[in-house]
Amino acid sequence: MTTDQNYQQIYRVGGMLDAGFVGQITYTISLDQVYDELDIHFSFDKRLYSESDVTPELIDRLQTLCTAKYNAPTYPVEEFRQTILHEMKTEIHTMAELNDNFIGCIHRQLTDRHMLYTKEFTSDGCLAQDTFSGVLKVTVLVFNVLLDNTQYTLTVSGHPVGQGVIAPNFNLMDTVKTAAGNAGASNAAGSADNSCEAESAPASAVATAGSSGVSGAGSAATAGDSSTTGSSSAGNTVTASTRFKRLELHNHTVESDGSLTCQELTEYLAADHVDAFAITDHNTTSGQKKIEQLLEEKHYPISLIRGMEYTTYFGHILCLNLAKYVPWNSIDQHRPELLFEAAREKGALVGIAHPFSYGDPFARGCRFEMTVSDYSKVDFIEIFNYPESLHEVNERGTNLWMSLIFSGYQITATSGMDLHNRAKLAGCYATYIEGKNGGNIASELDTAIHTHRTWVSKGALLLTEVLPETNELLLTFTDAHKTGFAVPKTAQVVLKGKDKTFTTSVSLDKPVRVSLNQLSGTDPIIPLLYEAASDSCVNAAAASTSCSNTADASSAAGQLKEIDALPAIEGLLCVSPVLYRD
Structure with missing residues (x-):
């Protein structure tokens, strides 16, 4: 594809990358005049392995790597061969800055891509500009190179101000749109695709897990008003004036590698009665303004949380309430706190996304492989990421969060659908916070994260309140009215401490009190709600009759029994805010 004939070439360079290279190459260009349109054109070859490249030696080397790094099983040779041919790829992104200000990033995997800025059109992932002058920096972000002698070319062209009227090259604009659209259609083929999942291990290796700014003053259907009142030394009181808001905190659009436009994503989540959602496209903030304009014009009953997912060579970092791009490409794998602090200084909340992804x-980069020396710089951890596997990724992420809690760090738990298309939302976890109708969602989210008051739930919320006058813990339950979820009549409460874990069976239509004497010396406590392992056993417990089923850990509701291990994660309904007693 050639550049618009009305443009004049400003800079052109070619290069070659060898297999295994990871890093970045920045080209700094002093613009000799003012341009009102610009085209940054990048292309490369050898994106995938060919049949002849996939030798028995390569298969054996990659199988050994997967076994050592992920404790993965030995895959059938032909299955693994097909995965190598179709899933592993050379991955290169491009990013542009003008006078050290971010103006765009192309994350979508295209071997031929344009960062095109015209009066009529700006490429997805890019921020519209009136003119271009001064110093342009184009950075080639190389995440993976499969083969030696991988050639690339970068050409920068533009239309100087004052050099006649431009006849818009709609062929070029249509070609850019078509290329992005084809990539989006490819993504849409999966039920819950994301940039990590798309290159996941063979299907037999991964078990799927089931299926600061604010715009928009509206709110979706009430997510379960609580009538609980009173005070609590633990700070876990929900008053009658408070309502729960359902948040979807990890979503992508065509601005990076999603298949939905900003409007389509907004409409899809609003239709499912989500109260607020974050736009977290990879390494770009270009969708934020577009959604803000949509909410202002169309008054969708949903609010926007500005965000971005930093996609680095060593892991993905979610930033929420991030209104201004913060550069990441100088990240230090062994001092990621420097980036965390830089984002926090801009008012952002910083979290680790899907830490155990393949x-x-x-x-490369989907798995969090940074050395964090001080987890107090981390605001939250995404313990559930829905496209990712339950045990290999999400259970390990949940265990990491728990271990940090019991190591003394106060880190908040969140979940993320990691939407790249219209994946099924029913039966999946969402993040809930306390808020008010018409409340500022950025402020409410900031408060929830900093006070560690989030619920990660499929739809039933477990609330806890310390009653000092009786030395009891009051457990109450709220239906969040999540689409597609029916709250069961009975469930199992688990109170997880560092050294001891207790459980009791409950009926979700009535409060339960448990004596704090049984929890003496257990602080902090992580309250968890699980499906009842045996309804007949739970009913027997509620009737104060004995039950030998170990899953029903009490002989009567409200009586705690110590257990050795948590129930199976498949039955987890809700992770509640950590309870600090001391």
Whole structure:
């Protein structure tokens, strides 16, 4: 594809990358005049392995890597061969800055892509500009190179101000749109695709897990008003004036590698009665303004949380309430706190996304491989990421969060659908916070994260309140009215401490009190709600009759029994805010 004939070439360079290179190459260009349109055109070859490249030696080397790094099983040779051919790829992104200000990033995997800025059109992932002058920096972000002698070309062209009227090259604009659209259609083929999942291990290796700014003053259907009142030394009181808001905190659009436009994503989540959602496209903030304009014009009953997902060579970092781009490409794998602090200084909340995703050789950077010396710089951890596998990724992420809590760090738990298309939302976890109708969602989210008051739930919320006058813990339950979820009549409450874990069976239509004497010396406590393992056993417990089923840990509701291990994660309904007693 050639550049618009009305443009004049400003800079052109070619290069070659060898297999295994990871890093970045920045080209700094002093613009000799003012341009009102610009085209940054990048292309490369050898994106995938060919049949002849996939030798028995390569298969054996990659199988050994997967076994050592992920404790993965030995895959059938032909299945693994097909995965290597179709899923592993050379991955290169491009980013542009003008006078050290971010103006765009192309994350979508295209071997031929334009960062095109015209009066009529700006490429997805890019921020519209009136003119271009001064210093342009184009950075080639190389995440993975499969083959030696991988050639690339970068050409920068533009239309100087004052050099006649431009006849818009709609062929070029249509070609850019078509290329992005084809990539989006490819993404849409999966039920819950994301940039990590798309290059995941063979299907037999991964078990799927089931299926600061604010715009928009409206709110979706009430997510379960609580009538609980009173005070609590633990700070876990929900008053009658408070309502729960359902948040979807991890979503992508065509501005990076999603298949939905900003409007389509907004409409899809609003239709499912989501109260607020974050736009977290990879390494770009270009969708934020577009959604803000949509909410202002169309008054959708949903609010926007500005955000971005930093997609680095060593892991993905979610930033929420991030209104201004903060550069990440100088990130230090062994001092990621520097980036965390830089984002926090801009008012952002910083979290680790899907820390145990499969990374190299499937999708370098998806697995969090940074050395964090001080987790107090981390605001939250995404313990559930829905496209990712339940045990290999999400259970390990949940266990990491729990271990940090019991190590003394106060880190908030969140979940994320990691939407790249219209994936099924029913039966999946969402993040809930306390808020008010018409409340500022950025402020409410900031408060929830900093006070560690989030619920990660499929739809039933477990609330806890310390009653000092009786030395009891009051457990109450709220239906969040999540689409597609029916709250069961009975369930199992688990109170997880560092050294001891207790459980009791409950009926969700009535409060339960448990004596704090039984929890003496257990602080902090992580309250968890699980499906009842045996309804007949739970009913027997509620009737104060004995039950030998170990899953029903009490002989009567409200009586705690110590257990050795948590129930199976498949039955987890809700992770409640950590309870600090001391």
